Amino acid sequence: MTKVQSHMTMSLDGFIAQPDDQVGELFEWYEAGDVAVPSANERVEFRVDAASAPILKELTEHCGAIVAGRRLFDMTGGWDDRHPAGAPVVVVSHTVPEDAAERWPRTVFVDGVAAAIERARQIAGERDVTIASATITQQALALGLVDEVCVSLVPVLFGEGVPYFAAFDTGHLLLEDPEVVQGKRAVHLRYPVRRG
Numbered sequence: 001m002t003k004v005q006s007h008m009t010m011s012l013d014g015f016i017a018q019p020d021d022q023v024g025e026l027f028e029w030y031e032a033g034d035v036a037v038p039s040a041n042e043r044v045e046f047r048v049d050a051a052s053a054p055i056l057k058e059l060t061e062h063c064g065a066i067v068a069g070r071r072l073f074d075m076t077g078g079w080d081d082r083h084p085a086g087a088p089v090v091v092v093s094h095t096v097p098e099d100a101a102e103r104w105p106r107t108v109f110v111d112g113v114a115a116a117i118e119r120a121r122q123i124a125g126e127r128d129v130t131i132a133s134a135t136i137t138q139q140a141l142a143l144g145l146v147d148e149v150c151v152s153l154v155p156v157l158f159g160e161g162v163p164y165f166a167a168f169d170t171g172h173l174l175l176e177d178p179e180v181v182q183g184k185r186a187v188h189l190r191y192p193v194r195r196g
């Protein structure tokens with residue numbers, strides 16, 4: 001069955017980017033080892049430690065669709081229509097770029113978080129849907145659409161920046177106890193969302 005999960009690399013104090021949107025030291029764990037993990041984008045190479053490799057492989061190999069916000073999509077140039085996970089991208093956006101069909105033929109633009117998650121589920125089939133955007137994750141959690149929250153927690157304090165999580169209008173959101181994997185330059189945490 002398709003699982004909807006979020007995944008972000010986060011500083012110890014809760015930020016996924018600096019105020020200028022740069023990731024600083026957050027992605028050091030992608031280059032902290034000797035184990036190569038394949039990437040579908042030739043411009044991106046992963047060489048992680050032995051403990052992190054199975055986590056990263058699962059995140060990429062089991063991914064059937066990625067949901068991203070328009071801001072992240074624009075910042076990355078749409079990953080040149082080849083996200084490192086190899087899955088098609090569903091972008092939450094009110095507008096579609098004029099050249100979208102030619103420039104990003106594997107990318108779908110959908111208005112609204114719930115509609116984007118549903119479209120990503122259809123694309124993913126039996127594989128997982130991964131949300132790769134903080135704002136979209138926050139909205140999807142508030143709508144009850146996320147099954148698992150994944151965090152690769154990095155030993156750095158930013159002090160300020162772009163937060164992964166924000167206040168929820170619905171109050172506290174309870175998660176189950178995490179699965180924890182200690183990697184080099186990151187601790188990988190997987191929290192199932194508590195239901196009921």
